[in-house]
Structures are given as C-alpha cells and as structure tokens.
Amino acid sequence: MLRDKFGRRHNYLRLAVTDRCNLRCFYCMPEVGISYLNRKELLSYEEMLRIAEIFSSEGVNKIRITGGEPFVRSGMNDFLRNLIQVKGIDEVHVTTNGSLISQHIGFLEEIGIKSINLSLDTLDRERFAAITRRDKFPEVFKTLQDLINSSIETKVNMVVMKNKNFNDILPMLELGKDNPISVRFIEEMPFNGDPNQGNGEYLNLTQILDYITSEHSISKLKDSPSSTSLNYQVNGFEGSFGIIPAYTRTICGSCNRLRLTPQGDLRTCLYSQGKVSLRDTMRNGSSDEEITDLIRKALTGKARNGFIAESLRDSSNPAHESMATIGG
Ligand code: SAM
Ligand code: SF4
Numbered sequence: 001m002l003r004d005k006f007g008r009r010h011n012y013l014r015l016a017v018t019d020r021c022n023l024r025c026f027y028c029m030p031e032v033g034i035s036y037l038n039r040k041e042l043l044s045y046e047e048m049l050r051i052a053e054i055f056s057s058e059g060v061n062k063i064r065i066t067g068g069e070p071f072v073r074s075g076m077n078d079f080l081r082n083l084i085q086v087k088g089i090d091e092v093h094v095t096t097n098g099s100l101i102s103q104h105i106g107f108l109e110e111i112g113i114k115s116i117n118l119s120l121d122t123l124d125r126e127r128f129a130a131i132t133r134r135d136k137f138p139e140v141f142k143t144l145q146d147l148i149n150s151s152i153e154t155k156v157n158m159v160v161m162k163n164k165n166f167n168d169i170l171p172m173l174e175l176g177k178d179n180p181i182s183v184r185f186i187e188e189m190p191f192n193g194d195p196n197q198g199n200g201e202y203l204n205l206t207q208i209l210d211y212i213t214s215e216h217s218i219s220k221l222k223d224s225p226s227s228t229s230l231n232y233q234v235n236g237f238e239g240s241f242g243i244i245p246a247y248t249r250t251i252c253g254s255c256n257r258l259r260l261t262p263q264g265d266l267r268t269c270l271y272s273q274g275k276v277s278l279r280d281t282m283r284n285g286s287s288d289e290e291i292t293d294l295i296r297k298a299l300t301g302k303a304r305n306g307f308i309a310e311s312l313r314d315s316s317n318p319a320h321e322s323m324a325t326i327g328g
Helices: 045-057 076-084 102-111 123-131 137-148 162-176 205-211 278-281 289-300 306-311
Strands: 012-016 061-068 093-095 115-118 155-158 180-187 218-220 228-232 238-245 258-260 265-267
Touching: 012 045, 045 076, 045 278, 045 289, 061 076, 076 093, 076 102, 093 123, 102 306, 115 137, 123 137, 123 162, 137 155, 162 180, 162 228, 180 205, 205 228, 205 238, 265 278, 265 289, 278 289
Parallel strands: 012 061, 012 258, 061 093, 093 115, 115 155, 155 180, 180 238
Antiparallel strands: 218 228, 228 238, 258 265
C-alpha cells in the first residue's frame, strides 16, 4: 500500500499519455513555440501497462487518463481496452477536450470507462474559439450530448477566469438542470507554459460560490473522502455542481493522487518539481521490485500541501509549465 509520511493512502494515478493537443487553451499552452516530446521520449503503451500493473500491486485501483489530449495519440482506444483489463484496476476514467471522440462514445461505454470529464469553458462558440484558439465548439458540444445520452458518468470541467468567461458560469450551471451531470468550476492555476504570464484572470472558490448563490438557492452535498471538489446542488436541478479550489489549495489534506507525466516522470504533487523518471528506470532494465521501491521512496518526499511543494521548487523554475505536460 502506498502511504506518504502523513498517512495518506495513495490509490489514484493520473496518467498523462501525451503532451500534444489539437486545441490551444490559453490557460494551458502558449499559442506557438511549443516543443513537443518526440515519440521515443514518451512512455510506450507497453510501458504504461507495466506501470499500471506495478501501481496496482501497490494498491492503486483508480487511473485517470489525461494529457495533452489523450485522443490525439493513435491507438488510444486499444490502450484503454487493455488498461481496463489490468488486474486490480477497478476504475478507468478519462479527461478529454471532447473534440475528437463523439464517434467513440459507444466504444468507451462498451469497454467500461467509468467516467469522462469533458473540458468546456463556455457555451458560446466565439468565446470557445477565443479561449481554445480553435473553432471546435460544435464537435465538443456534440460529444457532451452523446455522453449525456450514454451510461458513462459525465462531469464538465470549466476553468473560470475573470475577464474571459465569468458570465458563462450560470449558463454552464444550467447544463445540470435536466441532466444528471456534474459541472465543476475550476480555479485557474499558473500552468500555462509561459513563465512571464501569471494567472491574471484568477477567481477563487468564494467568488464563484457567491456569484452562484446570488442567483440560485443551493444545498451542500456530501463530498467523497478524497474529493478535490466541494460539491453542491442547485435546489430543483437534476445534476450537481462542484468547485475545485485548485489554486487556493484547501483540498490537499486528503490528497490520494500520484501523477505520471507523458515522459514517465513521477510527480507526487501538481505543484512539485520533483521528478523521478520511471521510464529511465524501466529502460535501464530495473525489476518491478526496484521500480516499486523508487515509487515508495518518491512518495515519502511528498509535501503536506501544494504551497509547500511549490515553495520547494528551484526559484529558477517557477510553477509555470504547461498543464499539458503534467496532465492536470
Ligand atoms: N486535454 C484534456 C482536457 O482538456 O480535458 C486533458 C488534459 S487538460 C491539461 C486536464 C484539465 O486541466 C482540463 O480540465 C483543463 O481545463 C485543466 N487545466 C488546464 N490548464 C489549467 C490551468 N492553468 N488551470 C486550471 N485548470 C487547467
Ligand atoms: Fe489541450 Fe486540454 Fe490543454 Fe486545452 S486544457 S490545450 S484541451 S491539453
């Protein structure tokens, strides 16, 4: 079992399968000048399956596939089918921008994907294009409708930004009026791939909640033990909503997550720079036991919370890398 020195049990791995993406959300990636990893630097699917088995034997039973955009990587559907069959992995979840998968929803349902988090920051096509720098709203909205009509549990992730989409909060909330989905409002983090650009559009949990309660009466829902969101329901709505304090970091105390970047670096916290290359260890011929030891050792160095993790970074390397290279 993977426990850190604060006694937190880690049963959840977030696996970023690529750093590439077909969108360019401005809070995640610069518009130009991105240098992608080459194929050899990425973990292969075989390596990822081996890693999943190793983590599973240490008590990890939940994996989220993220990126970059997972579905730009060819062979993703076959990989997901194989991952679901890894012994001990009870739940495979996916986070996607949804622009490439409308035609695959039936397949994802059939193989047993537990849930999909769909990233969507507005219901306005022009604002969508301004935020993502690509005109893909119709494709993403079609995916959302297909997901709603499927049996896959669906959450919508909206990064909330002051001058970009604050007024979209209420229309986005309406998605849950007659649909059994959860709309989650995420505080923007500084991971935009540009060390010179902070998150100037920053809004926090309280501001988001105050805005919602100025229009709706809501009830607090019970949060699951390691939930990153504080969850609520607008009274009378079928769906729910959550707020993820990703920047104010009030949720770190019960963190159960580990992250693997597309090149196979293990990160114990989103805000940490600590990098342990499981890829290099594997490629150097290490045994499963040696890799397990490395994971356990890395976990003992996990900071209590994201503020401490961030403060331990080199001052020359602030927390500004693109979220697509960490996996969100
Ligand atoms: N491409 C997929 C997608 O967009 O859903 C998966 C990868 S994306 C990096 C994972 C999540 O991180 C998305 O929900 C996205 O909105 C969120 N994200 C990206 N950059 C962020 C930032 N700077 N602050 C907060 N959330 C961010
Ligand atoms: Fe791509 Fe997701 Fe980053 Fe947007 S948030 S640029 S969709 S990886």
